[in-house]
Amino acid sequence: MEPRRPKHTKAIAVAATTTFLVVVTVAAFFVGSSTVGFPEFWALVTGGLLSDSAKSILLNVRLPRVLAALLAGAALAMAGALIQAVLDNPLACPNIIGINAGAGFAVLLVSSFFPGLFAIQPIAAFIGALVTAVVIFFISLGMGVSRLTVVLAGIALSSIFGAGMNTILIVNPDAYIGASRFLVGGLSGVLMTNLVWPSPYIVGGLVVAVFVANKLNIMSLGDATAHSLGMNVGRWRMSLLGLAALLAGAAVSFAGLLGFVGLIVPHLIRFLVGHDNRIVLPLSAAFGAAFVVFCDLLARVMFAPYEIPVGILMAFIGGPFFIYLIIRNRRYGGDG
Amino acid sequence: MAAMARQTVRHTPQPVGPKEADRTHVPGIDGTVLPVAVTVRDVSYTYTKKPFIEGLDLDFARSKITSIVGPNGCGKSTLLKIVDGLIEPHTGEVAINGRPSLGMSGKERARHLALLAQGARPPAMTVEALVACGRYPYQGRMRSHLDAEDRLHVEEAMARAGIEHFRNHDVRRLSGGERQRAFIAMTLAQDTGIIALDEPTTYLDVRACHDIMQLVCELNRDAGKTIVMVIHDLDLALRYSDHMMVMEKGRCICADSVDAVLATGAIEQAFQVEVCRFPSDDRTAYTLFPF
Numbered sequence: 001m002e003p004r005r006p007k008h009t010k011a012i013a014v015a016a017t018t019t020f021l022v023v024v025t026v027a028a029f030f031v032g033s034s035t036v037g038f039p040e041f042w043a044l045v046t047g048g049l050l051s052d053s054a055k056s057i058l059l060n061v062r063l064p065r066v067l068a069a070l071l072a073g074a075a076l077a078m079a080g081a082l083i084q085a086v087l088d089n090p091l092a093c094p095n096i097i098g099i100n101a102g103a104g105f106a107v108l109l110v111s112s113f114f115p116g117l118f119a120i121q122p123i124a125a126f127i128g129a130l131v132t133a134v135v136i137f138f139i140s141l142g143m144g145v146s147r148l149t150v151v152l153a154g155i156a157l158s159s160i161f162g163a164g165m166n167t168i169l170i171v172n173p174d175a176y177i178g179a180s181r182f183l184v185g186g187l188s189g190v191l192m193t194n195l196v197w198p199s200p201y202i203v204g205g206l207v208v209a210v211f212v213a214n215k216l217n218i219m220s221l222g223d224a225t226a227h228s229l230g231m232n233v234g235r236w237r238m239s240l241l242g243l244a245a246l247l248a249g250a251a252v253s254f255a256g257l258l259g260f261v262g263l264i265v266p267h268l269i270r271f272l273v274g275h276d277n278r279i280v281l282p283l284s285a286a287f288g289a290a291f292v293v294f295c296d297l298l299a300r301v302m303f304a305p306y307e308i309p310v311g312i313l314m315a316f317i318g319g320p321f322f323i324y325l326i327i328r329n330r331r332y333g334g335d336g
Numbered sequence: 337m338a339a340m341a342r343q344t345v346r347h348t349p350q351p352v353g354p355k356e357a358d359r360t361h362v363p364g365i366d367g368t369v370l371p372v373a374v375t376v377r378d379v380s381y382t383y384t385k386k387p388f389i390e391g392l393d394l395d396f397a398r399s400k401i402t403s404i405v406g407p408n409g410c411g412k413s414t415l416l417k418i419v420d421g422l423i424e425p426h427t428g429e430v431a432i433n434g435r436p437s438l439g440m441s442g443k444e445r446a447r448h449l450a451l452l453a454q455g456a457r458p459p460a461m462t463v464e465a466l467v468a469c470g471r472y473p474y475q476g477r478m479r480s481h482l483d484a485e486d487r488l489h490v491e492e493a494m495a496r497a498g499i500e501h502f503r504n505h506d507v508r509r510l511s512g513g514e515r516q517r518a519f520i521a522m523t524l525a526q527d528t529g530i531i532a533l534d535e536p537t538t539y540l541d542v543r544a545c546h547d548i549m550q551l552v553c554e555l556n557r558d559a560g561k562t563i564v565m566v567i568h569d570l571d572l573a574l575r576y577s578d579h580m581m582v583m584e585k586g587r588c589i590c591a592d593s594v595d596a597v598l599a600t601g602a603i604e605q606a607f608q609v610e611v612c613r614f615p616s617d618d619r620t621a622y623t624l625f626p627f
Contacts, residue, residue, distance in 0.1 A: 217469065220461070222453065222456055224422060224451070224453035225456050228450060229526070230446030230472060230473040
């Protein structure tokens with residue numbers, strides 16, 4: 001059971017998330033392995049004197065990286081919130097149930113056959129993610145299927161797609177530049193050209209998700225009650241799962257198999273503001289964006305001058321959190 | 337305490353005969369005729385190869401409380417799901433207020449008939465938010481916020497169900513009776529003429545059962561709601577209903593006023609029990625003894 005919350009918790013959570021988002025986004029511009037810092041960033045913002053190299057680092061390296069972190073974080077956190085609500089499974093998120101792996105496999109497949117065609121990568125990622133989501137959805141519909149069974153099915157699918165990705169990279173090592181970063185999820189080396197195609201899908205998907213958030217509240221009443229209220233439950237469930245696949249697929253197409261954002265962030269937001277999806281969804285997107293920017297910033301400076309892909313840091317945080325959720329699920333009425 | 341007299345009611349059941357397909361009224365007590373709210377015509381449904389509901393043909397009178405009773409697995413809840421459009425009958429049709437239910441959109445049907453599902457699970461939301469969900473059939477595809485009319489209906493529903501004072505409570509923290517009242521308030525906010533209740537008193541203590549049934553009677557008497565409910569507690573069904581429908585093995589073996597159903601002995605046949613009536617002042621209680 002969740003704690004009783006003070007009256008203005010939602011307003012405080014919105015203000016805190018917004019502040020966190022702004023602070024880490026600005027900080028991400030002047031923290032890094034190079035010497036470009038706050039004075040250069042400030043000069044860029046105010047139109048002051050700035051060297052060409054500093055300008056190039058800020059605009060061509062850090063700007064796409066920050067944008068990529070914002071987009072990937074928002075998309076994966078929103079996808080996680082959608083999937084958890086649609087499948088009624090707190091253990092579900094895009095990487096746990098294999099959606100990220102399905103998208104990643106599709107990206108490597110088209111990269112192998114059509115190198116340099118960035119436009120089709122998000123579409124392929126969406127198709128890979130959607131196919132996985134549909135398989136998981138039908139598994140979850142089975143009589144007596146527990147939450148952990150769905151998770152195990154997702155792990156099995158991830159293994160299959162993982163084997164497929166490794167096969168592609170062994171057969172065709174040039175299929176994807178920076179493949180090792182892609183497999184663990186990372187944002188170094190992301191260019192603006194990598195973001196041109198996925199970003200409209202993500203922005204559009206986020207806007208649609210916020211507008212249809214109330215459907216998830218109705219779904220939370222159970223299928224029979226939602227139907228009685230006039231909702232076509234099956235159609236909305238598939239549509240919202242498709243939306244989650246679109247968001248996760250678009251993010252994977254440039255950020256790789258970035259995991260656990262979609263697991264950690266929605267849980268944290270629900271703990272803070274409750275279960276009203278009209279609040280949970282937009283706040284998850286905002287906090288997810290800030291969280292990935294923050295983790296990417298940490299990944300850049302923790303072992304400076306070396307950088308680790310942000311996906312590794314996410315796994316260090318997300319893994320224990322996932323174990324905690326499994327234990328809690330078994331202890332409090334989880335169906336094991 | 338007034339003395340109670342035990343009276344045994346036992347008769348031979350009379351099967352219900354076929355009815356005219358276009359009937360808009362059903363016979364009431366003392367030769368009166370009552371308008372029909374829900375018509376079920378020649379409905380059959382099969383889960384496996386064996387028919388589960390077969391050739392069901394009946395009417396639910398408007399502005400009356402009708403209880404559907406029968407042994408476990410006789411098809412009561414399936415019938416309610418068919419009436420609500422949750423499952424489609426393999427043959428026959430259901431008409432709500434004279435219109436075929438499958439010809440209506442989901443939201444259109446939800447503006448005519450509200451169903452409180454069996455064991456509806458408590459959601460993680462406040463009572464007020466739950467009741468507000470009842471306005472979903474009146475909201476557009478992208479609108480999720482309540483307008484002034486919606487708010488009025490939500491307030492009225494909470495007041496009628498007597499739950500305004502815990503509107504900000506988490507539904508999951510409520511007692512069983514309070515929770516059921518909150519769900520009934522949600523169906524009231526749907527502003528439908530017909531309310532279907534699937535086992536509304538299951539898991540409730542005896543006081544909460546009677547409170548819920550009294551609320552149901554108030555909704556029928558004061559707001560003119562047509563109530564159709566599936567109920568296992570025969571004492572409650574006999575006490576608080578105007579009409580009863582007895583089901584056995586997917587068929588309706590008797591449907592009439594409570595006294596008329598008791599007179600046929602259909603309950604004895606369906607449940608293999610003896611029904612004993614205990615009149616006390618202006619009220620009557622019923623006890624059942626297995627054969």
